[in-house]
Amino acid sequence: MENPPQKRTFAFQQPFMPKTVLITGGSSGIGKAIGEYLSERGYQVFGTSRNPEKITDSVFPLLKMEVNATESIEAAIAEILSKVERIDVVINNAGVGITGPIEETPESEIKKAFQTNFHGPINVIKAVLPQMRKQGSGHILNITSIAGYMGLPYRGIYSASKAALEITIEAMRMETIQFGVKMTNIAPGDFATNIAAGRYHAPVLENSPYKKDYGNTLKMMNEHVDNGGDPLEMAKMVHKIIETENPRIHYKVGSSLQKFSIVLKRILPDKVYEQMLLKHYGLK
Structure with a gap:
């Protein structure tokens, strides 16, 4: 007796769903290049x-968001989720520059820098975590800075704001890994963007004891940005990290000298490293 014909079954493949990426500060510079x-x-x-x-x-679509206002962040995330079902990747890129002698930098400007560079990314993470927890997955990338690995003269507040974010994310990674959420810090060096034009410069005061040194250092910093790398380099690194199954905690993107400066910071005695920086900036 012949066996009855077997029923044929067909496996229908789910349509490809592209990853949804949210980039803060996506209108120019590194954020625009990544997007x-x-x-x-x-x-x-x-x-x-x-x-x-x-x-x-x-x-790509640009949504209105002020990273210092939780209502604005929540409204932007809600708008995205009204169009797509999930947010797979968040890139905390929005930030501001600030330069000046710390003694002469207004307290209000110091607070503004920390509000945007530190509190802003944390606000965005807090707002998106419930959705990523619901999904059981997500990847949050934070654009920090090589300057966050060292105290740089006349850039101390900027360095401190980025260093604070680096350390906080190290802790937050361990708190959220149970939800399937990855967190990664990417520290760029100098790139050719408009950050120098948009950052706060404490004025070079005529009667300031810092006039000469700050003026020279400010000129050097602006030249470094003008002659910096192509933001496309950052975009390629972000893409590589997103596609990496188990990414590292920290990445550095910049010139060999900039990346090597972090290594020297770890291995050299403090005062030797300080003398190296003083010489580099012409402060001795």
Whole structure:
């Protein structure tokens, strides 16, 4: 007796769903470069800006967000989730520069820098974690700075704000790993962006005891940014990290000298390293 014909079953493959990426500060510089690079590779990218209506050349949607206002962050995330089912990657890129002798830097400007560079990313993470916990997965990348690994003269507040974020994320990673959430810090060196034009400069005061040294250092810092690397390098690294199953905690992107300065900070005696920085900035 012949066996009855077997029923044929067909496995239907789920349609490809591109990863959804949220980039804060996506209207210019590194954020814009990352967004364009990921968009070209099929990611669903949403960027943010304080004034998205002023940006007319973005290849990906820009949402209004102020990282210092929780209501604004929550509204932007809700808008994204009204269009897509999940947020796979968050890139905390929004930040501000600040320079000046710490003695002469207004307290209000110090607070503003920390509000944007430290509290801002933490606010965004707090707002997106419930969704990532619900998904059981997510990846949060934080753009910090090589300057956050050392106290740099006339850039101390900026260095401190980025260092605070680096250390806080180290702790937060361990708190959220149980939810399937990854966190990664990416520290860039100098890149050719408009950060120098947008940062707060304490004025070089005529009667200031810091006038000569600060003036010279400020000029050097601006030249470093003007002659910095292509932001595309950062975009490629972000893409590589997103596609890495088990990414490292810390990445550095910059010139060999900038990255090597972190190694020297670890191995040299404190005063030797300090003397090296003083010489580099022409302060001795």
